[in-house]
Amino acid sequence: MAYELVVIGTSWGGLHALRRVLGGLPAKFDVPVVVVQHRHRDSDHLLVSLLQDHTSLEVHEIEDKTELEPGGVYVAPAEYHVLVEVGHLALSTEEPVRYSRPSIDVTFESAADAYGARTIGVIMTGANDDGARGLKRIAARGGAAIVQDPATAESAVMPAAALKAVPDARVTPVEKMGTLIASLVSRSRTARRGTPRLTRKQESDADSSMKEQS
Helix, strand or coil, rough: CCCEEEEEEEECHHHHHHHHHCCCCCCCCCCCCEEECCCCCCCHHHHHHHCCCCCCCCCCECCCEECCCCCCEECCCCCEEEEEEECCCECCCCCEECCCCCCCCHHHHHHHHHHHHHEEEECCCCCCCCCCHHHHHHHHHEEEEEEECCCCCCHHHHHHHHHCCCCCCCCEEEHHHHHHHHHHHHHHHHHHCCCCCCCHHHHHHHHHHHHHHH
């Protein structure tokens, strides 16, 4: 099954890490990337500009009902949870989760429910355990789990918590993460071309089965 969505979660030290990851993605990378970076409630739109300087992919701040386009990078706004739905993103002002809004767990769990095994989840540097539960949900649905090597993180708490939740996640330093993501997408497509295509009913049955098992 080919990957169709990348979700990235980070907090303390995330700007530097995100620049490295996005800068490592090829210019023709055509899978949408959703970024949840913990931000102060008074944060402005500067994060989008700071990331755009390091990638040829188009970076957007998410609005309600933003459509997911191939190769777009979508950044969670301050003070909103981001919910992933098939083909687009929704915003929510529900209560913070573990003191965070946006919450990485909220986005990752909704991504797992919407895209299942077609999801790549990435957890990077951060000073709390947000994202660990969501990454576990993605892995349970058959998606790929990637965690920044805690030894290379500005704050190791978040990646360490993610690895505790998903011990078999792929671990890599941040400077190699973009290449790894692109490689996983490319290989998933090659593998899919070599196998019979599932019908919509077969895909739906498979997703339902994975949800029941989790």
